[in-house]
Amino acid sequence: MNDMTNNKNLIEGRTGMWEMVLGLEVHAQVISKSKLFSGAATAFGAEPNTQVSLVDAAFPGMLPVINEVCIEQAVKTGLGLNAQINLRSVFDRKNYFYADLPAGYQISQYLDPIVGKGTIILDLPGGEHREVGITRLHLEQDAGKSLHDQHPSKTYVDLNRAGVALMEIVSEPDMRSSDEAAAYLKKLRSILRYLGTCDGNMDEGSMRCDVNVSVRKPGDGLGTRCEIKNVNSIRYVAQAIEYEARRQIEILEEGGSIKQETRLWDPGKGVTRSMRSKEHAHDYRYFPDPDLLPLNLDPKWVDGLKAGLPELPDAKRQRFIKEFGLSDYDAGVLVAEKESAAFYEAAAKGRDPKLTANWITSELFGKLNAAGLDITESPVSAAAVGELVGLISDNTISGRIAKDVFAEMFETGKGAAEIVEAKGLKQVLDTGAIDAEIDKVMAANVDKVAEYKAGKDKLLGFFVGQVMKAMGGKANPAMLNERLRAKLSA
Amino acid sequence: MSLDSKTVAHIATLARIRVPESDLPGLAQELTGIMAWIEQLNEVDTKGVQPMSGVLARDLPRRADVVNDGGNPDKVLANAPEPAHGFFTVPKVIE
Numbered sequence: 001m002n003d004m005t006n007n008k009n010l011i012e013g014r015t016g017m018w019e020m021v022l023g024l025e026v027h028a029q030v031i032s033k034s035k036l037f038s039g040a041a042t043a044f045g046a047e048p049n050t051q052v053s054l055v056d057a058a059f060p061g062m063l064p065v066i067n068e069v070c071i072e073q074a075v076k077t078g079l080g081l082n083a084q085i086n087l088r089s090v091f092d093r094k095n096y097f098y099a100d101l102p103a104g105y106q107i108s109q110y111l112d113p114i115v116g117k118g119t120i121i122l123d124l125p126g127g128e129h130r131e132v133g134i135t136r137l138h139l140e141q142d143a144g145k146s147l148h149d150q151h152p153s154k155t156y157v158d159l160n161r162a163g164v165a166l167m168e169i170v171s172e173p174d175m176r177s178s179d180e181a182a183a184y185l186k187k188l189r190s191i192l193r194y195l196g197t198c199d200g201n202m203d204e205g206s207m208r209c210d211v212n213v214s215v216r217k218p219g220d221g222l223g224t225r226c227e228i229k230n231v232n233s234i235r236y237v238a239q240a241i242e243y244e245a246r247r248q249i250e251i252l253e254e255g256g257s258i259k260q261e262t263r264l265w266d267p268g269k270g271v272t273r274s275m276r277s278k279e280h281a282h283d284y285r286y287f288p289d290p291d292l293l294p295l296n297l298d299p300k301w302v303d304g305l306k307a308g309l310p311e312l313p314d315a316k317r318q319r320f321i322k323e324f325g326l327s328d329y330d331a332g333v334l335v336a337e338k339e340s341a342a343f344y345e346a347a348a349k350g351r352d353p354k355l356t357a358n359w360i361t362s363e364l365f366g367k368l369n370a371a372g373l374d375i376t377e378s379p380v381s382a383a384a385v386g387e388l389v390g391l392i393s394d395n396t397i398s399g400r401i402a403k404d405v406f407a408e409m410f411e412t413g414k415g416a417a418e419i420v421e422a423k424g425l426k427q428v429l430d431t432g433a434i435d436a437e438i439d440k441v442m443a444a445n446v447d448k449v450a451e452y453k454a455g456k457d458k459l460l461g462f463f464v465g466q467v468m469k470a471m472g473g474k475a476n477p478a479m480l481n482e483r484l485r486a487k488l489s490a
Numbered sequence: 491m492s493l494d495s496k497t498v499a500h501i502a503t504l505a506r507i508r509v510p511e512s513d514l515p516g517l518a519q520e521l522t523g524i525m526a527w528i529e530q531l532n533e534v535d536t537k538g539v540q541p542m543s544g545v546l547a548r549d550l551p552r553r554a555d556v557v558n559d560g561g562n563p564d565k566v567l568a569n570a571p572e573p574a575h576g577f578f579t580v581p582k583v584i585e
Contacts, residue, residue: 154582
């Protein structure tokens with residue numbers, strides 16, 4: 001694993017450089033109407049305990065029956081991660097006591113998960129790509145939700161979430177910086193959303209993350225790790241990793257040793273702290289669930305799912321680069337969400353693909369961001385962006401005017417051509433008209449003309465500005481520059 | 491396999507069973523005896539035999555992804571000692 005050492009990721013301590021080693025466990029809630037082993041609903045935000053079957057509440061004698069869509073979602077996800085699909089997998093009981101786990105065990109998969117080793121390609125800041133290994137993906141039940149702030153001495157328990165299907169996706173300890181961990185989560189979320197197997201919504205808890213952090217001197221074997229729980233945003237993951245790595249380095253540099261433990265991220269204080277209750281919890285006494293037979297998959301069925309997979313972000317990025325001549329960076333930005341990729345493809349139809357990409361990634365995304373909207377809520381449709389790009393390409397309007405037109409499109413939802421027509425913004429391509437305005441400006445600034453001729457080239461910008469102003473910004477910029485130079489040098 | 495009192499105390503903690511200190515040696519002896527009995531299975535040659543996790547030679551039954559259960563909070567909470575506002579309540583378990 002030393003080949004993943006990258007000097008720029010090293011952290012400087014008092015005794016020299018250190019390297020962090022990171023592995024992530026992501027719990028991704030499966031998109032399904034009903035739970036993994038019962039017919040109760042999975043929708044978020046229902047009244048407490050209204051989406052609970054007696055199976056989920058672990059009433060005596062209730063038997064779990066597996067949801068076929070949850071199996072399909074897990075296999076699709078495995079295929080999307082280029083992972084091995086295990087045609088035989090086994091459900092086990094993971095035993096522990098907690099108030100929101102009514103059965104006293106969670107049905108999970110241990111030795112024989114449904115998905116084995118796979119890979120994911122990280123898109124790093126700076127345009128680098130790096131592969132990270134996936135160890136496994138298994139299906140398991142979610143627990144209920146505990147509310148600790150409703151009563152001074154009681155914890156309230158809602159079992160609506162109990163029994164909802166989760167995919168636990170475990171990475172290899174292949175990451176070496178908080179940037180890489182963040183890139184991993186972004187890419188995983190993107191793939192899950194493309195596949196439609198998890199909505200990736202960290203705010204609502206449908207994607208949750210535990211981080212394993214250890215540090216070592218470059219070239220050494222793995223250090224003792226701590227598992228950080230409760231990190232529910234990509235920003236917190238990065239913060240928690242930075243804090244935890246520093247904490248461990250300080251202990252080691254003081255001559256101490258790291259205790260393997262579960263720690264909790266406290267976003268308010270920006271620190272991780274020990275979870276004492278978990279000290280003895282790592283003895284789960286897994287055994288095969290006697291209520292469930294092994295799960296066997298038909299290889300033909302798996303092949304069928306594979307054939308039906310949508311185009312995933314990596315393939316789409318490659319195609320955008322090849323088909324549209326986009327830069328790796330622009331293609332990456334556009335394919336990060338499948339909705340923005342689809343928007344781009346619709347807008348670029350029959351238009352200049354690079355120009356379209358520029359308008360979407362800079363102007364449109366900038367305005368959407370400022371307005372707190374996502375691409376599906378854009379007041380400017382893909383066709384309207386295409387129309388605007390068309391008007392720029394055929395010289396109807398200049399790029400400068402296009403920005404104003406776009407701002408109005410965003411405000412009013414009107415079409416580009418309609419705005420250009422109504423406001424008379426068509427670019428002036430008539431040399432005679434441009435020449436006439438240049439003559440007027442030169443006549444009014446005889447002193448500056450003289451200075452220019454005396455060698456003050458910088459004044460060209462002044463003249464361009466004056467003529468543009470006089471023409472309401474509608475002069476074709478290239479033409480104006482060319483005519484100005486000619487006239488000033490005459 | 492022989493179990494000592496410390497192991498028995500640990501198992502009891504995991505199972506949330508309160509065992510008085512004085513009962514531990516006796517339980518350790520009994521459990522050691524049970525383990526010895528089970529360990530007779532080690533004499534069977536299982537080389538090349540798939541571990542069995544069920545006796546039924548059939549596939550895991552599956553259900554369609556439809557919502558046909560739930561919506562019965564009263565039934566779910568019927569045996570709860572102190573339900574409040576639709577929730578189960580338990581003594582506070584905050585970290």
